[in-house]
Amino acid sequence: MIVRNLEEARKTERLVTAENGNWDSTRLVLANDNAGFSFHITRIFPGTETHIHYKNHYEAVFCYEGEGEVETLADGKIWPIKAGDIYLLDQHDEHLLRGKEKGMTVACVFTPPIT
Secondary structure (H helix, E strand, C coil): CCCCCHHHHCCCCEEEECCCCCEEEEEECCHHHHHCCEEEEEECCCCCEEEEECCCCCCEEEEEEEEEEEEECCCCCEEEECCCEEECCCCCCCCCEEEEEEEEEEEEEEEECCC
């Protein structure tokens, strides 16, 4: 069994901050945990826009705090995201992720797991 605490993990190398300062992500479960997926708590900071494209991973994202939006670049469709919403990047969707005025906090599951 593995038990980890979010706040404790944020004090370690498991907290990764984007070079551009748009987000940070606490990687609670990674590939070396041998769970078959990775699990992250990610904070999208207010007023930011981040280009994301995972060519080798599928991702499920559950927003549990705040608001933002996702724009799929293939079709330009904008999906508003608020607490209680989930979105799935089931087609390796290239997208823009935007944090609204208060930003948002999301729980992310990746398969295959992130290293």
